[in-house]
Amino acid sequence: MKYLVLMLPSAISLCVPFYNVTEPRLFGFPFFYWFLLVLIPLSSLLTLIVYRIEKR
Amino acid sequence: MIAHLNWPATFVFVSFFVLVSLLGFVAAHWKRGDLANLHEWGLGGRRFGPWISWFLIGGDLYTAYTVIAVPSVVYAVGAYGFFALPYTILIYPLLYTAFPRLWAIAHRKNYVTAADYVLGRYSNKWLEFAVAFTGVLATMPYIALQLVGMEKVIEALGFEGHGLASHLPLTIAFLILALYTSRSGLRAPAMIAFVKDTMIYIFVIAAIIVVPLKLGGYGAIFDAAGGALHAKAAASGGKITAGLLLAPAQIAPFITLAIGSTFALLMYPHSMTGILSVRDGNAIRINAIALPAYSVMLGLIALMGYMAHAAAVKVANPQDAVPHLILKMFPDWFVGFCFAAIAIGALVPAAIMSIGAANTFTRNILKPLAGQNFGDHHEALLAKVISLVIQLGALIFVLRASTQFALDLQLLGGIWMEQIFPAVIFGLYFRFFSGAGLLTGWATGMALGTYLAWTPKAWVPVHAIFGANFAIYNGVTAILANILVAALVSAVLPDRARDETREERPEVPVSQVEPAAE
Numbered sequence A: 001m002k003y004l005v006l007m008l009p010s011a012i013s014l015c016v017p018f019y020n021v022t023e024p025r026l027f028g029f030p031f032f033y034w035f036l037l038v039l040i041p042l043s044s045l046l047t048l049i050v051y052r053i054e055k056r
Numbered sequence B: 001m002i003a004h005l006n007w008p009a010t011f012v013f014v015s016f017f018v019l020v021s022l023l024g025f026v027a028a029h030w031k032r033g034d035l036a037n038l039h040e041w042g043l044g045g046r047r048f049g050p051w052i053s054w055f056l057i058g059g060d061l062y063t064a065y066t067v068i069a070v071p072s073v074v075y076a077v078g079a080y081g082f083f084a085l086p087y088t089i090l091i092y093p094l095l096y097t098a099f100p101r102l103w104a105i106a107h108r109k110n111y112v113t114a115a116d117y118v119l120g121r122y123s124n125k126w127l128e129f130a131v132a133f134t135g136v137l138a139t140m141p142y143i144a145l146q147l148v149g150m151e152k153v154i155e156a157l158g159f160e161g162h163g164l165a166s167h168l169p170l171t172i173a174f175l176i177l178a179l180y181t182s183r184s185g186l187r188a189p190a191m192i193a194f195v196k197d198t199m200i201y202i203f204v205i206a207a208i209i210v211v212p213l214k215l216g217g218y219g220a221i222f223d224a225a226g227g228a229l230h231a232k233a234a235a236s237g238g239k240i241t242a243g244l245l246l247a248p249a250q251i252a253p254f255i256t257l258a259i260g261s262t263f264a265l266l267m268y269p270h271s272m273t274g275i276l277s278v279r280d281g282n283a284i285r286i287n288a289i290a291l292p293a294y295s296v297m298l299g300l301i302a303l304m305g306y307m308a309h310a311a312a313v314k315v316a317n318p319q320d321a322v323p324h325l326i327l328k329m330f331p332d333w334f335v336g337f338c339f340a341a342i343a344i345g346a347l348v349p350a351a352i353m354s355i356g357a358a359n360t361f362t363r364n365i366l367k368p369l370a371g372q373n374f375g376d377h378h379e380a381l382l383a384k385v386i387s388l389v390i391q392l393g394a395l396i397f398v399l400r401a402s403t404q405f406a407l408d409l410q411l412l413g414g415i416w417m418e419q420i421f422p423a424v425i426f427g428l429y430f431r432f433f434s435g436a437g438l439l440t441g442w443a444t445g446m447a448l449g450t451y452l453a454w455t456p457k458a459w460v461p462v463h464a465i466f467g468a469n470f471a472i473y474n475g476v477t478a479i480l481a482n483i484l485v486a487a488l489v490s491a492v493l494p495d496r497a498r499d500e501t502r503e504e505r506p507e508v509p510v511s512q513v514e515p516a517a518e
Helices: A002-014 A031-055 B007-029 B050-061 B064-077 B079-109 B114-122 B125-156 B163-184 B187-215 B217-235 B248-265 B269-276 B281-290 B292-310 B318-329 B332-370 B376-400 B403-418 B421-429 B435-453 B474-492
Strands: B462-464 B471-473
Touching: A002 A031, A002 B079, A002 B248, A031 B079, A031 B281, A031 B292, B007 B163, B007 B187, B007 B332, B050 B187, B050 B269, B050 B281, B050 B292, B050 B332, B064 B079, B064 B125, B064 B292, B064 B318, B064 B332, B079 B114, B079 B248, B079 B269, B079 B281, B079 B292, B079 B421, B114 B125, B114 B332, B114 B421, B125 B163, B125 B269, B125 B318, B125 B332, B125 B376, B125 B403, B125 B421, B125 B435, B163 B187, B163 B332, B163 B376, B187 B217, B187 B292, B187 B318, B187 B332, B217 B292, B248 B403, B248 B462, B248 B471, B248 B474, B269 B332, B281 B292, B292 B318, B318 B332, B332 B376, B376 B403, B403 B435, B403 B474, B421 B435, B421 B474, B435 B474, B462 B474, B471 B474
Parallel strands: none
Antiparallel strands: B462 B471
C-alpha cells in the first residue's frame, strides 16, 4: 500500500498521452505544462502522508 | 577584452563571487571536525540535518548546467525538454524508500562511497572497482559542463578574448574553487549552497513575475513560442520535430529518458556524497518531501526557453537563450545578480562532484591497487590532492577539448551510471543476485549502451527498436539487458560470498523474491 501511494504520481507522470493536450488551459498554460507543475506538489503531499503514517 | 563589459552587472557579479569564496574558506571552521579524516572532509562528519541537506542536495542535483541546458532544449525543440519534470517526480519515491536503508548501513559500517557498500555487500573487488570506475568516469565530463555553464554567463557579461585569455575569468574562479574545496571539504559547498539557492529562487521568482508582465502574460508567451517552434519545424522540412506538445514519435523517448535518467541520477558519486552526509535516515525522508520544491523551480526555469522566444531572443546556440533573455528583461544590476546565481550554481555541484569522485578514487581504486591499508590521515590527504587534480583536469578539459566532446561524454555518462543501479540498489532488497552476476550484467549494460549510442555521425541518446516511431532511451535498453544477464548468471553462480552489511545484528528473514518490474 505504502509503495502504491508513493508510486502513484510517478505512474501518472508516465501516462504521457493522457496529458499531452492543450486544453483545458489554466492562466494561459496549456494542460501539458500546468498538469506537470501541479503533479510535483501533489507527489510531495502523498509522500508527506506516507511519512506521517509511518511515524505514528 | 573588457571594452564591451557591462560594468554594473560585472560589479554585482564579482561582489557575490568574492563573498562566496570567503565563505568557502571560512567553512572549514563550521561544525568543527578533524578535517584530516575522510568522513569529516568528504562527508562533513555526517551531521547535516534536514535543512542543511535540503540546500546541499538541492544545490547538488539541480546544477548550473541544468539551469542552462533544460531551457536550451525547450528553446530548441519545445515540449520534449520537459522530460525533466516526470524525471524529477520519479526520483523521490526511490530516494524515500531505498536511501534511508543504504544510509543506515553506510553509517554503521563507516562507508563513504557506493563502491564501499558494494564491496561490503558482495565481497567482490572487481564489482567494487566497476562501480568506482563508472562513477569517476561519468563525473569528469559533468564537472566540465558546470564550467561551460559558468563560461556562458561570463561571456554574456560582455567579456571578450582570444585564445587562452578568453578563459581567464573562468580559470581564476576555478582555481579559487579548487583551493577552498581541498581545504574545507564538503563543508564549503554546504555553506555556499545557502547563498546559491536563495539567489536562484529570487532570480526565478523575479523572472516568472516580471517577464510575463512585460510580454503580455503566459498565454501570449506560449502562443509566441508555439509560433516560433512551428515555423522552425516547417522551415526544416520535417527534419526537426518541435512544438508545444509532443509529436507521437517523441512520446516513447520522453518516457524512457525520464525513467533512465532516474536510475542514473542518484548513482553519481556526488549524489551519494550529498545523501550520505546527512545526520539520519529521517533527514533523507524529509528531503524526499521537500526537495520537489526544486523541481517546480526547474519547471519554471524550463519555461524561460519559451520566454526567450516571446522576447524575440534569437541566438544560434540555444544555450545562450537564458543569458540573453536575462540581459533583455532586467536592469544591469539584477543581470549581475542572476548571472552570479548561475555561476555560483556551478561551484556547488562542481565542488561536491570533485569530492565525491575523489572519495571514490582514493578508497575504491587507489587503495586496492596499492594493496595496503593507508592510515586515515593519509587517506584524507590523498583525497584532497585528488580533488585538486580532478578539478584541474576538468578545467584543462574545457580549455583544450571541444564542448561537444564534453556533451557526448555526459550523454554516455548517464547511460553508464545507470548500469551500477542493480549492483547498488538490488542488494538492499534481494539475496538472489550475486557479485559475479551483477558484474557480468554491468559489463553487458556498459557495452550495449555504448554500442547503441554510437552512430557514424554522432552519439545519440535514443535508438529505434520497434520501428521508427518507437525509439527507446539507450540507457533503459541497456539496464534491462543488464538485469536480465545479472539474473541469469546469479541463477548459475548464486550469492554465497560474505555479506558484512548483515553482520552485527540478528538475521532478518528475507524472501528470495525476483525483482519486480520497476
